[in-house]
Amino acid sequence: DLGAAETAEKKATFPALRPWLIEELAQLEADRRGSQDMSLVAYRINNFGQSARVKRYELPGSVVRLVRRSLTARFRPVWDLLSRRGQRGNSQNRFYEVLWDLPDGVGRLVRQVLLPAVEAVPDALPPSWWEWCAMMLEEVVWVEPRRVELIRTLGDALAEEVRSQNDRRLLDQVRRGDRYGAVRALLIRVSGRRLGRGEGPLLGLDDFLTVFEEGDAATRLDWRLAWDLVSLRLLERLYETGWVREHRDALTAATEEETSDQEEE
Secondary structure (H helix, E strand, O other): OOOOHHHHHHHOOOOOHHHHHHHHHHHHHHOOOOOOOOOEEEEEEEEEOOEEEEEEEEEOHHHHHHHHHHOOOOOHHHHHHHHHHHEOOOOOEHHHHHHOOOOOOHHHHHHHHHHHHHHHOOOOOOOOHHHHHHHHHHHOOOOOHHHHHHHHHHHHHHHHHHHHHOOHHHHHHHHHOOOHHHHHHHHHHHHHHHHHOOOOOOOOHHHHHHHHOOOOHHHOOOHHHHHHHHHHHHHHHHHHOOHHHHOHHHHHHHHHHHHHHHHHO
16 A cells, blocks of 8 residues: 655656556566565545545556566566557656556557557567467456457467458458447458368357357456457567568558547547
């Protein structure tokens, strides 16, 4: 339990308090002074005239553990990439801010931080990228490992379809999928083409249900978030195979249109 308001007020003002606290937490972990599991609770106290207000911020223990593990040698490249991409000024960091909203804010993390980070990488992602994503989903959002693995499998299959068929249109359709019916129809069409070539479908029925329709509210993983994670893995795999380096324009054009759509929203 960390009552951080008095110290933080000297260095940061709302809404920059939460990013500053993440920076302090990361420094503690980097210095190996945070060896025990803990949650982080901070209080911001305002006292203007006769009006006094106290605002409470809480970072769950699961997120603190995520920060700790992210600063190990294996995952530090991922943490550094996300920290750089999240920076929005001297005191603002979108990545640090959204950590405070986990696990419920996992959709924001994927759409506003992870996907833009992947799209902006010029050459290659850290080798532990998907492993970090899986760790976050399983340990913070409590998504079943089987579901995480099926999301990875589907992303890999779609990436191979894009790469082997040089299907830029499919890449665009995956990244623009925003309606459940359209996504389901796309998977059926691609599976049909694969069957015509003597290959297996992208997903069997049971696996499709596991990825997009199973689970309860506690998983915080709706079909749209599952699809965003599939897109995330697809892009990572295209980086791994070198396809993105040869077709950067296909990624750039779609990214610019997505950014425009987000600004309109």
